[in-house]
Amino acid sequence: MNPSHSGDDSDDSDDRTAQVDRTRTARRPESRYGNRPTMKDVAARAGVGLKTVSRVVNAEPGVTPETERRVREAIAALGFRRNDSARVLRKGRTASIGLVLEDLADPFYGPLSRAVEEVAREHGALLINGSSAEDPDREQELALALCARRVDGLVIIPAGDDHRYLEPEMAAGVATVFVDRPAGRIDADAVLSDSFGGARDGVAHLVAGGHRRIGFIGDRPRIHTAAERLRGYRAAMEDAGIPVDERWVSLGVTDPGRVRRAAEEMLSGPDPVTAVFTGNNRVTVTVLRVLAELDRPVALVGFDDIELGDLLRPGVTVVAQDAALLGRTAAERLFRQLDGAAAAPERIVLPTRLIERGSGELSPAPAR
Amino acid sequence: MNPSHSGDDSDDSDDRTAQVDRTRTARRPESRYGNRPTMKDVAARAGVGLKTVSRVVNAEPGVTPETERRVREAIAALGFRRNDSARVLRKGRTASIGLVLEDLADPFYGPLSRAVEEVAREHGALLINGSSAEDPDREQELALALCARRVDGLVIIPAGDDHRYLEPEMAAGVATVFVDRPAGRIDADAVLSDSFGGARDGVAHLVAGGHRRIGFIGDRPRIHTAAERLRGYRAAMEDAGIPVDERWVSLGVTDPGRVRRAAEEMLSGPDPVTAVFTGNNRVTVTVLRVLAELDRPVALVGFDDIELGDLLRPGVTVVAQDAALLGRTAAERLFRQLDGAAAAPERIVLPTRLIERGSGELSPAPAR
DNA sequence: TAGGGCCTGGACAACGTTGTCAGCCCCGGG
DNA sequence: CCCGGGGCTGACAACGTTGTCCAGGCCCTA
Numbered sequence: 160m161n162p163s164h165s166g167d168d169s170d171d172s173d174d175r176t177a178q179v180d181r182t183r184t185a186r187r188p189e190s191r192y193g194n195r196p197t198m199k200d201v202a203a204r205a206g207v208g209l210k211t212v213s214r215v216v217n218a219e220p221g222v223t224p225e226t227e228r229r230v231r232e233a234i235a236a237l238g239f240r241r242n243d244s245a246r247v248l249r250k251g252r253t254a255s256i257g258l259v260l261e262d263l264a265d266p267f268y269g270p271l272s273r274a275v276e277e278v279a280r281e282h283g284a285l286l287i288n289g290s291s292a293e294d295p296d297r298e299q300e301l302a303l304a305l306c307a308r309r310v311d312g313l314v315i316i317p318a319g320d321d322h323r324y325l326e327p328e329m330a331a332g333v334a335t336v337f338v339d340r341p342a343g344r345i346d347a348d349a350v351l352s353d354s355f356g357g358a359r360d361g362v363a364h365l366v367a368g369g370h371r372r373i374g375f376i377g378d379r380p381r382i383h384t385a386a387e388r389l390r391g392y393r394a395a396m397e398d399a400g401i402p403v404d405e406r407w408v409s410l411g412v413t414d415p416g417r418v419r420r421a422a423e424e425m426l427s428g429p430d431p432v433t434a435v436f437t438g439n440n441r442v443t444v445t446v447l448r449v450l451a452e453l454d455r456p457v458a459l460v461g462f463d464d465i466e467l468g469d470l471l472r473p474g475v476t477v478v479a480q481d482a483a484l485l486g487r488t489a490a491e492r493l494f495r496q497l498d499g500a501a502a503a504p505e506r507i508v509l510p511t512r513l514i515e516r517g518s519g520e521l522s523p524a525p526a527r
Numbered sequence: 528m529n530p531s532h533s534g535d536d537s538d539d540s541d542d543r544t545a546q547v548d549r550t551r552t553a554r555r556p557e558s559r560y561g562n563r564p565t566m567k568d569v570a571a572r573a574g575v576g577l578k579t580v581s582r583v584v585n586a587e588p589g590v591t592p593e594t595e596r597r598v599r600e601a602i603a604a605l606g607f608r609r610n611d612s613a614r615v616l617r618k619g620r621t622a623s624i625g626l627v628l629e630d631l632a633d634p635f636y637g638p639l640s641r642a643v644e645e646v647a648r649e650h651g652a653l654l655i656n657g658s659s660a661e662d663p664d665r666e667q668e669l670a671l672a673l674c675a676r677r678v679d680g681l682v683i684i685p686a687g688d689d690h691r692y693l694e695p696e697m698a699a700g701v702a703t704v705f706v707d708r709p710a711g712r713i714d715a716d717a718v719l720s721d722s723f724g725g726a727r728d729g730v731a732h733l734v735a736g737g738h739r740r741i742g743f744i745g746d747r748p749r750i751h752t753a754a755e756r757l758r759g760y761r762a763a764m765e766d767a768g769i770p771v772d773e774r775w776v777s778l779g780v781t782d783p784g785r786v787r788r789a790a791e792e793m794l795s796g797p798d799p800v801t802a803v804f805t806g807n808n809r810v811t812v813t814v815l816r817v818l819a820e821l822d823r824p825v826a827l828v829g830f831d832d833i834e835l836g837d838l839l840r841p842g843v844t845v846v847a848q849d850a851a852l853l854g855r856t857a858a859e860r861l862f863r864q865l866d867g868a869a870a871a872p873e874r875i876v877l878p879t880r881l882i883e884r885g886s887g888e889l890s891p892a893p894a895r
Numbered sequence: 896t897a898g899g900g901c902c903t904g905g906a907c908a909a910c911g912t913t914g915t916c917a918g919c920c921c922c923g924g925g
Numbered sequence: 926c927c928c929g930g931g932g933c934t935g936a937c938a939a940c941g942t943t944g945t946c947c948a949g950g951c952c953c954t955a
Contacts (some may be wrong), residue, residue, distance in 0.1 A: 244910090272631050
């Protein structure tokens with residue numbers, strides 16, 4: 160009667176195991192799931208076989224309405240809920256995918272994660288999320304932990320540049336798609352934004368506005384997107400026939416304090432830059448703060464859109480990438496892999512969009 | 528030799544199971560995990576017992592260095608990775624917690640989720656994330672799916688107001704903490720921001736600035752925080768002896784279009800409001816856009832901080848809540864429950880902070 | 896040299912579910 | 926009356942791991 164039988168289950172209706180010496184058997188480790196009822200319990204209570212309960216729970220055909228009613232009644236009375244851990248073990252698919260990203264708190268990754276989740280949901284899967292904090296070791300630790308959980312697939316925004324550690328996993332059938340940055344030293348699907356083209360367009364836009372001394376502040380070039388954006392900057396400058404003064408270029412700074420110093424540096428001195436191209440949303444925000452304190456207008460184009468960018472005066476001109484589309488594309492590709500439609504690894508590049516709002520259209524200060 | 532043996536495992540070194548008639552046995556469902564090696568495979572290859580492999584993998588004592596070396600070698604050669612699904616089934620703890628929130632793409636929830644993840648990580652747990660999209664059914668579906676996965680605990684930002692569906696789960700030992708909004712119709716831990724006090728302070732701030740006609744735009748009062756903030760608004764008005772004209776109050780609008788219309792409405796007519804209090808970050812952003820198009824200054828205080836709020840002119844005065852602290856507090860409470868230090872359900876209320884940046888300090892337009 | 900303890904390793908039974916297969920019952924047809 | 930067949934059911938063996946317990950082998954002491 161008592162749903163939460165605590166000690167030995169020397170209950171009735173258990174005549175099969177009665178002959179087994181239960182005292183020698185393994186004791187329950189700690190408290191388990193608080194002794195949740197199992198299908199066996201439900202079966203006993205409903206007076207049916209274990210498998211019949213399974214059939215009801217999984218809506219398999221071949222159960223009399225009357226039997227089904229009894230089973231459902233027992234399920235409700237006991238508060239039974241199927242243990243998906245056991246189900247997973249038996250079936251081999253976990254119906255969950257992992258997402259390793261850099262920092263969920265970054266406004267760029269929120270929408271991306273949400274998009275991945277939405278696609279997962281469409282496929283009946285749950286999403287396990289982990290932040291690498293831009294630390295390659297942590298990325299690996301996370302990704303492998305997810306593999307140990309036997310997620311069906313992984314969406315990874317890489318922090319490191321060597322992903323050979325994933326080779327055994329991928330060979331074993333873990334679908335894998337990289338987003339935002341490509342995989343390092345392995346061949347894998349990747350969904351990227353056109354960092355190079357976007358940055359080139361953004362810088363070209365500044366050039367077209369009459370600027371020649373243009374600064375670039377970006378992340379460590381070890382990060383693929385950062386390197387590509389830098390390359391785009393250089394390409395645009397070269398296209399315009401402007402030799403780059405290396406004092407205009409600041410790389411690898413990422414925390415607000417150092418970005419601020421870098422910006423202030425290239426904005427002071429005898430020949431300050433008249434425009435700045437910023438390599439990602441965090442840098443853009445910091446530079447905006449620096450520019451706000453300045454008494455002269457300095458043009459700015461940033462990579463990544465930023466919220467409220469349209470409300471600032473001037474509005475912030477950006478090279479926008481669609482984080483949600485990035486996530487959605489990657490997740491869809493992942494599930495295509497899982498559905499067996501596995502083509503050769505591919506690199507999908509999504510276009511960026513230049514949004515003119517004012518800050519990128521400021522003219523350079525009159526010469527001298 | 529070949530790590531990925533594909534067909535039947537009629538390999539060598541499998542003399543124990545050789546006597547079993549494998550033809551009658553269940554066929555492998557589909558492809559499983561792409562036939563990953565198991566501890567048994569490792570044991571066979573290393574020439575040791577199954578349990579010895581387990582001991583090595585779990586760093587249990589009682590294995591000779593030499594034996595351990597052989598086992599590790601076999602693990603590396605086979606590309607073995609422990610199947611945590613099976614482990615979970617056996618051990619009863621999944622070392623994962625679930626987080627049900629409204630929308631990961633909302634800048635308020637990103638940091639919250641990250642904070643929860645960080646605490647989970649400190650406790651060696653992974654985080655499974657789900658967005659309810661503010662739909663009670665979806666919240667329930669998600670929460671129960673997580674329970675079926677046997678997450679050790681749940682952090683829930685409720686969308687619905689009846690959580691009795693969780694009672695069996697909680698009784699069965701699923702640790703549960705509600706965040707941002709309290710649970711409905713059950714007794715459970717909750718970590719909240721002081722919505723009432725924050726809103727009252729914010730509105731009082733406007734009153735102190737000389738405003739009397741103050742608008743309030745908030746979410747559906749069915750949502751606890753929205754109701755509390757409305758209550759704070761009314762309390763502040765009453766404290767100031769200002770009777771509230773119901774045309775100043777707009778509830779339940781949440782999409783930008785309708786917020787815009789509501790704002791425009793209370794800002795037009797013969798006796799427009801001179802100040803607006805907005806009930807959450809999304810409303811604030813929309814109202815900011817409306818105010819930007821206006822030719823006269825209107826004071827604004829918003830609940831929730833918004834990024835770049837300091838860079839707008841005027842800066843946006845807000846009642847800020849600490850999303851990360853909210854998440855961290857909730858997660859810590861969750862793990863305290865899991866550690867058995869389960870006190871009676873408690874409601875923890877975190878203070879809010881009024882940040883003056885200009886928009887809330889604008890004077891009302893000179894009368895008439 | 897015998898006895899007792901420690902160390903190492905392995906057999907075995909769980910954990911809770913699902914796939915397979917073999918019964919049982921009942922019906923209809925020969 | 927018997928047999929075949931079709932619904933329903935339930936027994937049973939996996940899935941891959943860990944807890945328990947026992948069997949040796951070794952070393953140390955008496």
